[in-house]
Amino acid sequence: MSVLAAIRPNEWELPLFIHVLGALALIGAVVLATAMLFTAWRDASTANLRLAVRTLTLGVIPAWVVLRGSAEWIADKEGWNDVDDPPDWIDIGYMAGDVGFLLILLSTLFGWLALRKARADGSPSGTVRAASILIAVLLVLNLVALWAMTTKPG
Numbered sequence: 001m002s003v004l005a006a007i008r009p010n011e012w013e014l015p016l017f018i019h020v021l022g023a024l025a026l027i028g029a030v031v032l033a034t035a036m037l038f039t040a041w042r043d044a045s046t047a048n049l050r051l052a053v054r055t056l057t058l059g060v061i062p063a064w065v066v067l068r069g070s071a072e073w074i075a076d077k078e079g080w081n082d083v084d085d086p087p088d089w090i091d092i093g094y095m096a097g098d099v100g101f102l103l104i105l106l107s108t109l110f111g112w113l114a115l116r117k118a119r120a121d122g123s124p125s126g127t128v129r130a131a132s133i134l135i136a137v138l139l140v141l142n143l144v145a146l147w148a149m150t151t152k153p154g
Contacts, residue, residue: 015074022067023146029059030139037111037132046118049128053115056108056135064104068097089148096145100138107134
């Protein structure tokens with residue numbers, strides 16, 4: 001027999017809503033940052049690079065904090081923190097969050113360094129390429145985590 005729908009207690013609704021909101025905000029901000037970094041890489045545009053760095057610092061990092069904090073909150077509410085062997089979808093989410101934060105920090109650092117050089121020289125440096133590639137990897141990682149959270153494999 002399969003379960004068509006699961007009823008959650010009402011006290012789980014707020015942390016789950018904040019978690020989903022943080023995830024969607026994170027993916028939206030990462031898509032914007034990815035588009036602007038690749039545009040800055042292609043066109044050597046300082047304005048697009050500036051928008052990408054602002055998106056990383058004012059959008060991606062706060063959204064990651066909300067996502068990660070609410071993930072711990074909902075995991076505690078549902079009792080997953082007390083389980084020795086959590087399901088695979090939770091492991092995928094934690095991996096995406098932990099590795100993702102490192103990618104966020106590195107791409108923000110590289111983007112900031114490229115912006116600093118662009119202000120001095122007038123054109124972005126090669127670090128904009130590194131920031132673009134790292135943020136694209138982050139986008140793929142977050143989409144895999146989104147898939148895992150919605151389909152719940154394993």
